[in-house]
Amino acid sequence: MALVLMEGTTVVAERKMKFRSIEIDNDILNKSLFEFTQPADVKGTKLLSWLHKKDEKSQWIYLPSLNKSRRILASSQNSSFMGSEFTYDDIGGQNTSKYNYKLLSESKRGVDVIWKLEQTSKDSNIKDYQIITINKSFMNPEAVEYYNSKKELVKSSKIEDFTSYKVNGKNIFRPKKISMKNVQNNKESLFQWEKREFGTKQKESDFTAQALDVKK
Amino acid sequence: MKQTFSDRLTEKYLHFLFKHPLRLFVTGICFMVILTPGIPFLTSDFSFRSYTHPESPKLISYDLYEKNFGNDDNVMVIVNNPQGVMNRETLIPLRELEKELNNLPGTRRLESIFNGSVIHSTNDAIEIKGLISSTELEKYSESDFLNFKNEGLKSPNIHSILLSSDATVTVLYLFLRPTLQQNQQLEIYHYTQEVEKIVSAHQKNFPNAQLKIFGSAYISKSLIEVSKNDQLRLGPIILLLFALVSFIALRNINGVLISVFVIICNILCCLGIQSYLKIPINSFTSALGIIITTITTGALIHIIAGYYRYYRRTGDSKAALIHTYRMNFIPTLLTTLTTSVGFICLANKDLMPVYQLGILLGIGNAFSWIMIITLVGPILNFLNKQKTPYKLDASGLPETLSEPHKKDSEFSIRYVNYIGKHKFKIINLMIFLCAISIIAATQLEVSMNPFKQFSDNVPIVKTQQLVKDKFTHSMAIEFLLDTGKVDGAKDINLLNRLLKLEELIYSDKRVHKHVSITEVIKEINKIFNSGNQSFYKLPESSEAVAQYLLLISLSDNGKIKNLMSNEGRYLKFTLFTTEENSNKLLEQMTWVEDLAKEQNLNLFRTGKVPLFMSLTEVVFNLIGSSAIISMLLIGFIMYLLVRNTKLALISMIPNVIPLIYGAGIMYLLSYGIDIGITLVFSVCLGIAVDDTIHFIHHYTHLIQKGKTPEEALQNIVVNLFPTIISTTLILSVGFGVLSFADFLPNHKFGVMTGVILTLAVFADLFMLPAILLIKKTK
Numbered sequence: 004m005a006l007v008l009m010e011g012t013t014v015v016a017e018r019k020m021k022f023r024s025i026e027i028d029n030d031i032l033n034k035s036l037f038e039f040t041q042p043a044d045v046k047g048t049k050l051l052s053w054l055h056k057k058d059e060k061s062q063w064i065y066l067p068s069l070n071k072s073r074r075i076l077a078s079s080q081n082s083s084f085m086g087s088e089f090t091y092d093d094i095g096g097q098n099t100s101k102y103n104y105k106l107l108s109e110s111k112r113g114v115d116v117i118w119k120l121e122q123t124s125k126d127s128n129i130k131d132y133q134i135i136t137i138n139k140s141f142m143n144p145e146a147v148e149y150y151n152s153k154k155e156l157v158k159s160s161k162i163e164d165f166t167s168y169k170v171n172g173k174n175i176f177r178p179k180k181i182s183m184k185n186v187q188n189n190k191e192s193l194f195q196w197e198k199r200e201f202g203t204k205q206k207e208s209d210f211t212a213q214a215l216d217v218k219k
Numbered sequence: 220m221k222q223t224f225s226d227r228l229t230e231k232y233l234h235f236l237f238k239h240p241l242r243l244f245v246t247g248i249c250f251m252v253i254l255t256p257g258i259p260f261l262t263s264d265f266s267f268r269s270y271t272h273p274e275s276p277k278l279i280s281y282d283l284y285e286k287n288f289g290n291d292d293n294v295m296v297i298v299n300n301p302q303g304v305m306n307r308e309t310l311i312p313l314r315e316l317e318k319e320l321n322n323l324p325g326t327r328r329l330e331s332i333f334n335g336s337v338i339h340s341t342n343d344a345i346e347i348k349g350l351i352s353s354t355e356l357e358k359y360s361e362s363d364f365l366n367f368k369n370e371g372l373k374s375p376n377i378h379s380i381l382l383s384s385d386a387t388v389t390v391l392y393l394f395l396r397p398t399l400q401q402n403q404q405l406e407i408y409h410y411t412q413e414v415e416k417i418v419s420a421h422q423k424n425f426p427n428a429q430l431k432i433f434g435s436a437y438i439s440k441s442l443i444e445v446s447k448n449d450q451l452r453l454g455p456i457i458l459l460l461f462a463l464v465s466f467i468a469l470r471n472i473n474g475v476l477i478s479v480f481v482i483i484c485n486i487l488c489c490l491g492i493q494s495y496l497k498i499p500i501n502s503f504t505s506a507l508g509i510i511i512t513t514i515t516t517g518a519l520i521h522i523i524a525g526y527y528r529y530y531r532r533t534g535d536s537k538a539a540l541i542h543t544y545r546m547n548f549i550p551t552l553l554t555t556l557t558t559s560v561g562f563i564c565l566a567n568k569d570l571m572p573v574y575q576l577g578i579l580l581g582i583g584n585a586f587s588w589i590m591i592i593t594l595v596g597p598i599l600n601f602l603n604k605q606k607t608p609y610k611l612d613a614s615g616l617p618e619t620l621s622e623p624h625k626k627d628s629e630f631s632i633r634y635v636n637y638i639g640k641h642k643f644k645i646i647n648l649m650i651f652l653c654a655i656s657i658i659a660a661t662q663l664e665v666s667m668n669p670f671k672q673f674s675d676n677v678p679i680v681k682t683q684q685l686v687k688d689k690f691t692h693s694m695a696i697e698f699l700l701d702t703g704k705v706d707g708a709k710d711i712n713l714l715n716r717l718l719k720l721e722e723l724i725y726s727d728k729r730v731h732k733h734v735s736i737t738e739v740i741k742e743i744n745k746i747f748n749s750g751n752q753s754f755y756k757l758p759e760s761s762e763a764v765a766q767y768l769l770l771i772s773l774s775d776n777g778k779i780k781n782l783m784s785n786e787g788r789y790l791k792f793t794l795f796t797t798e799e800n801s802n803k804l805l806e807q808m809t810w811v812e813d814l815a816k817e818q819n820l821n822l823f824r825t826g827k828v829p830l831f832m833s834l835t836e837v838v839f840n841l842i843g844s845s846a847i848i849s850m851l852l853i854g855f856i857m858y859l860l861v862r863n864t865k866l867a868l869i870s871m872i873p874n875v876i877p878l879i880y881g882a883g884i885m886y887l888l889s890y891g892i893d894i895g896i897t898l899v900f901s902v903c904l905g906i907a908v909d910d911t912i913h914f915i916h917h918y919t920h921l922i923q924k925g926k927t928p929e930e931a932l933q934n935i936v937v938n939l940f941p942t943i944i945s946t947t948l949i950l951s952v953g954f955g956v957l958s959f960a961d962f963l964p965n966h967k968f969g970v971m972t973g974v975i976l977t978l979a980v981f982a983d984l985f986m987l988p989a990i991l992l993i994k995k996t997k
Binding site: 016043075 | 324347706747758760762763764765766767770772773780785787
């Protein structure tokens with residue numbers, strides 16, 4: 004997959020990486036592993052993240068030039084992911100139990116049923132909210148608008164190129180492209196997948212700090 | 220006597236005045252009607268950008284900086300608690316203040332003690348986080364706050380930037396949206412107003428602390444307000460003083476009202492011209508009204524005083540008009556020319572506000588003459604009764620009595636005798652004072668510090684002193700390092716050379732600290748190696764640098780974005796210095812750039828402060844060039860008047876000498892040369908020569924009529940000196956009121972113009988008669 008950072012139509016940075024994740028059904032919701040492949044100076048750098056049920060996150064980073072890994076203490080979920088317009092919250096898989104949802108509208112677009120939901124935080128101190136457009140056919144958001152406490156549009160996300168994957172006999176849809184545009188500074192970030200697989204067997208031991216240090 | 224071209228021109232005007240007074244009046248009104256509709260479209264620009272023209276290479280380099288690192292305009296909110304700021308009582312209200320400021324639409328980024336990040340190692344885990352969590356403030360103990368204070372003072376990102384050494388002052392930096400993006404054009408003024416409102420509302424939440432505002436954006440706002448307040452405060456005073464002095468000079472209320480009317484018409488025309496020429500209102504052009512008022516008054520007094528002097532003696536309004544215009548039409552035309560030339564000589568695009576003011580005053584001054592000749596004559600003709608019958612002469616104009624001048628008084632005879640007796644002493648004294656002034660003038664320095672544009676009673680000056688006292692440095696200079704290629708900023712060889720440069724700059728004791736990416740990389744290298752101090756250095760490879768930067772970006776990308784451009788080509792390097800003198804600052808910047816060249820680094824100054832200070836050289840050159848060009852052009856005009864090279868040169872002496880004395884007085888007053896002073900010399904030369912033109916015009920006229928030099932001078936003492944003294948009084952007082960301005964360049968302009976014009980009148984009263992008598996002796 005690639006993470007592309009853009010300003011207007013100009014590409015300012017592009018990072019290619021391999022991404023693997025497993026979902027776990029205990030205190031840890033999922034474990035994910037990014038391994039950077041491009042640019043060359045960060046090739047082999049790995050970022051391991053565990054998302055815990057209570058919304059805590061554990062992270063480790065491995066730097067190949069130093070052949071060492073270190074644990075990173077949790078960044079704010081709202082902080083930018085690698086300088087992009089995505090936050091950790093955006094990419095880390097949302098914990099839906101943190102939010103309230105209100106159905107705003109249901110409409111049809113051809114054969115597709117489109118839902119518009121308002122997502123607000125259960126934390127009364129957080130006044131930001133999101134308007135999520137869900138395509139029932141994909142059972143996935145296809146657009147998200149992010150509003151601040153002043154009801155101003157801050158960011159908008161488009162989720163595109165849905166592809167069907169068969170996992171455990173079921174068809175699931177996942178996008179090949181997610182873009183996030185900051186409407187205030189005209190910067191945009193893209194996640195793009197060239198090749199995506201679901202339902203493949205993963206070893207949980209690959210998602211440990213010890214595994215990071217093992218050179219392949 | 221054969222009529223000259225100027226005589227013929229005067230007669231043509233007089234014929235038109237008497238034949239078609241209404242047409243003349245309507246012409247003047249038409250100018251006003253055509254020009255004034257432009258006024259509502261006037262714009263303003265008090266930004267740093269307004270000081271240089273759009274194609275200047277300096278602005279281009281600044282735009283490169285802004286494109287990569289955003290607008291360097293900032294507002295600093297300073298929290299000063301003598302009991303210390305690292306406590307719950309200060310930080311909880313600061314958190315609330317920060318929230319509200321962060322929500323302002325114009326805020327691009329906010330840096331404070333809460334998000335000023337520190338990198339540290341906790342149980343062998345790397346943590347990059349803000350010094351203090353704003354959400355946990357209520358839970359921290361006293362010892363926690365003490366630890367945060369100590370940690371903050373150890374962190375190079377926080378100490379002396381966000382937290383003072385004694386931890387009694389913390390700063391909140393608000394960075395504004397870039398000005399390059401047209402659809403997000405930010406009104407700096409309105410933004411800082413909003414910040415002021417919010418800060419003012421929150422002050423009550425800080426019982427032991429004072430909140431102050433500073434920063435480049437706030438300085439821009441202060442420039443606007445100070446200029447506006449100066450105009451509002453001083454404008455009416457000037458008008459009142461003018462009315463009072465005019466009444467004393469004219470001794471006629473109608474004369475004062477006519478003068479006020481003409482001045483208002485002229486100001487409206489000038490503002491309309493300003494709008495059509497798309498010249499914005501800035502710190503300098505906002506003085507247009509005051510300067511035009513003062514200059515127009517001089518010509519008005521000559522004409523109206525001349526009219527009423529004749530009219531009071533004869534009751535003959537028409538003859539009075541003819542008399543005053545015959546005496547003043549050409550001199551006022553020439554004085555208008557010389558004054559306009561003086562202003563237009565300032566037109567150097569390298570110094571935009573002075574260029575704009577010079578153009579406006581040059582054109583406005585010309586319009587003032589047009590207003591005077593189209594409006595004054597017809598109004599005087601209409602308002603004042605013809606008390607005596609009149610006859611028309613051969614040319615069709617009302618007859619005038621021949622020269623109903625006041626008889627030479629005993630005073631004038633004694634005065635001229637005294638001058639004649641002491642003429643050599645007067646000249647020697649003049650030369651001696653000139654020599655001392657020249658020596659003093661060579662010690663003058665250019666002073667273009669943008670933070671020294673205000674008088675001491677403007678609040679921002681005290682705030683700047685607080686920043687200086689608490690943070691040791693007073694100036695932050697930005698440099699840009701162009702690595703020449705994408706990701707060049709990660710090249711370890713380049714970074715090592717940058718590190719070498721950073722070591723070398725501390726040989727200058729004025730360098731207080733610096734901020735660059737090397738500090739961040741050294742810090743993360745140490746922390747990644749379990750906090751081992753021996754690793755507080757750059758890593759071995761460019762790959763390690765790239766990977767460290769990736770690591771930092773996971774937690775705090777703002778830190779990197781503020782130091783390195785997105786594509787990794789440009790690095791920002793900030794130098795904090797204690798130097799305030801603009802010349803020495805420029806030298807310091809050049810020294811740093813030269814050191815960088817030795818390290819094979821392409822480092823160049825950028826940001827608004829160097830942009831402003833680079834005008835130092837321009838200011839110096841402009842004073843020299845405009846003074847020389849003004850003198851040459853005005854000398855030529857004098858030659859046209861007198862048709863005698865020697866007399867033309869003599870007439871320049873009482874105009875140039877006061878400027879030299881003025882330079883000496885500037886040294887005594889410890890005035891530095893700044894943008895305001897660039898106006899002084901050209902303005903004063905253009906105005907001072909007005910009285911000399913009237914003097915020389917009368918003198919040559921009387922000599923041609925067969926008078927001796929002594930008789931001519933006696934006549935001038937009686938008939939012209941009162942007008943010269945009163946016009947100079949008006950001009951000196953008018954400009955002198957500007958000495959009460961809070962905008963320092965205006966203040967200095969007011970003081971120096973008042974002083975130089977006063978010296979110029981003494982030159983006309985003593986020096987010029989002495990020189991003319993010496994010439995006659997020879």
